[in-house]
Amino acid sequence: MNKNIKVIAFDADDTLWDNEIYFREAEHEFATLLEPYTHNRNIVEALFKTELQNLPIYGYGIKGFTLSMIETATELTHGDLPPALTKQILELGKSMLNRPVTVLEGVESVLQQLRQQDYKLMVATKGDLLDQQRKVQQSQLKSYFHHVEVMSDKKEDNYQLILHQHTIAAGEFLMIGNSLKSDVLPVLNIGGHAAHIPYSITWMHEHVDQLPVNPNFRSLKHISEVMDIMGLK
Amino acid sequence: MNKNIKVIAFDADDTLWDNEIYFREAEHEFATLLEPYTHNRNIVEALFKTELQNLPIYGYGIKGFTLSMIETATELTHGDLPPALTKQILELGKSMLNRPVTVLEGVESVLQQLRQQDYKLMVATKGDLLDQQRKVQQSQLKSYFHHVEVMSDKKEDNYQLILHQHTIAAGEFLMIGNSLKSDVLPVLNIGGHAAHIPYSITWMHEHVDQLPVNPNFRSLKHISEVMDIMGLK
Numbered sequence: 001m002n003k004n005i006k007v008i009a010f011d012a013d014d015t016l017w018d019n020e021i022y023f024r025e026a027e028h029e030f031a032t033l034l035e036p037y038t039h040n041r042n043i044v045e046a047l048f049k050t051e052l053q054n055l056p057i058y059g060y061g062i063k064g065f066t067l068s069m070i071e072t073a074t075e076l077t078h079g080d081l082p083p084a085l086t087k088q089i090l091e092l093g094k095s096m097l098n099r100p101v102t103v104l105e106g107v108e109s110v111l112q113q114l115r116q117q118d119y120k121l122m123v124a125t126k127g128d129l130l131d132q133q134r135k136v137q138q139s140q141l142k143s144y145f146h147h148v149e150v151m152s153d154k155k156e157d158n159y160q161l162i163l164h165q166h167t168i169a170a171g172e173f174l175m176i177g178n179s180l181k182s183d184v185l186p187v188l189n190i191g192g193h194a195a196h197i198p199y200s201i202t203w204m205h206e207h208v209d210q211l212p213v214n215p216n217f218r219s220l221k222h223i224s225e226v227m228d229i230m231g232l233k
Numbered sequence: 234m235n236k237n238i239k240v241i242a243f244d245a246d247d248t249l250w251d252n253e254i255y256f257r258e259a260e261h262e263f264a265t266l267l268e269p270y271t272h273n274r275n276i277v278e279a280l281f282k283t284e285l286q287n288l289p290i291y292g293y294g295i296k297g298f299t300l301s302m303i304e305t306a307t308e309l310t311h312g313d314l315p316p317a318l319t320k321q322i323l324e325l326g327k328s329m330l331n332r333p334v335t336v337l338e339g340v341e342s343v344l345q346q347l348r349q350q351d352y353k354l355m356v357a358t359k360g361d362l363l364d365q366q367r368k369v370q371q372s373q374l375k376s377y378f379h380h381v382e383v384m385s386d387k388k389e390d391n392y393q394l395i396l397h398q399h400t401i402a403a404g405e406f407l408m409i410g411n412s413l414k415s416d417v418l419p420v421l422n423i424g425g426h427a428a429h430i431p432y433s434i435t436w437m438h439e440h441v442d443q444l445p446v447n448p449n450f451r452s453l454k455h456i457s458e459v460m461d462i463m464g465l466k
Contacts, residue, residue: 057327057330057331057363058296058330058363059361059362059363059364063291063296063297063300063361064296066300067296067299067300067323067326070303070319070323071320071323074316074319074320074323077316079316079317080316081316081319083307083310083312083313083314084312086303086307086314086319087304087307090300090303090304090307093300094290097290097291098290128292128296128361128362129292129361129362129383129384129385130290130291130292130385130386131290131292133385147398150362151362152362152363152366153363165380
């Protein structure tokens with residue numbers, strides 16, 4: 001890959017550690033809790049719809065997700081929401097915020113090797129500020145990173161701002177992540193480099209049909225392949 | 234004040250625009266909603282207690298506040314929370330997130346004059362990432378600021394990180410805000426300068442009894458006095 005790359009940014013959720021799987025588990029538990037109180041058989045779809053509606057004001061993250069679960073529950077039960085259920089949903093949200101961090105296999109070794117080669121490493125993630133910082137801390141990966149950026153969204157403008165603030169030229173920047181929509185396409189569009197490493201599951205909202213065709217893009221199967229594309233193996 | 238100051242950071246909520254007053258209004262509305270369903274006459278105190286308990290996992294901001302309102306409501310009603318009330322609390326939280334921004338009197342003129350003097354200006358605020366960015370945008374003050382930092386907390390470590398990331402020496406940094414606890418004391422403790430401008434009301438959690446005695450500290454009555462302490466008037 002391009003020899004000009006100086007800064008390598010990693011998406012966090014589902015790139016450095018497990019995340020989406022916990023949301024799927026929570027959705028499943030939410031549906032199980034709610035089933036006895038609603039005739040709606042598409043509880044998870046209803047939740048997703050509420051989440052999308054609330055995204056412009058809540059943003060990404062577990063707190064907004066919890067509020068959307070409560071809203072969906074009040075709607076699907078048509079005024080018959082048992083108070084105990086509200087409490088269980090609040091607990092479900094808290095258990096997600098307290099969940100230990102499981103770093104994905106191969107991540108630390110790649111970070112170690114890249115740091116030895118003097119690349120500047122960053123975390124570029126979206127979600128709740130405090131929760132993302134907690135996960136970086138708990139992952140014990142923090143010392144590898146020069147900077148941790150929690151973004152309200154991952155659009156072209158958000159990436160432009162990071163490059164500007166850290167005085168990085170787009171051609172010097174490589175973004176690595178599991179979401180084509182959030183980690184790859186906006187970065188390619190502003191002239192940066194991007195590598196896609198799929199996670200086993202993708203949130204519907206992050207789904208993109210086709211891999212981009214762009215000389216600055218690489219599609220990887222595993223994070224260890226980062227060493228190959230950087231010519232370090 | 235010290236001639237070495239190059240960077241001036243402003244707290245946002247209750248320093249650049251109204252904020253605490255909206256939380257007080259929401260607390261009042263919450264208590265009014267709940268009163269018919271509980272014997273507890275200290276609804277606002279109960280909410281405050283829940284907020285403090287949840288602070289380590291929710292952090293600051295309206296989303297955590299809304300979740301704490303719902304939790305308090307489920308507790309105070311002992312399993313008799315009317316579902317319609319849950320919906321009203323969700324709406325109350327959303328109305329806070331959609332509230333227009335009211336910039337405080339005198340703010341824009343001070344920012345204008347400081348920028349003309351080539352000071353680097355920053356926003357240093359805590360709370361929900363997306364909500365704080367929305368307010369900066371809506372305030373129409375964004376163009377005055379070189380950088381907007383949304384912090385998960387305002388402790389010494391958090392300030393150290395900002396100084397480090399922007400290569401600012403503590404002695405070059407002046408923080409201006411309404412909270413002695415969050416804007417003044419931690420900054421003085423790391424060797425920076427700080428000016429306190431009280432807002433008409435202070436959240437209990439931010440309360441500090443005594444003004445610090447420190448040559449790097451100034452107590453102001455109004456933001457326009459920033460020009461005096463910087464020797465620009």
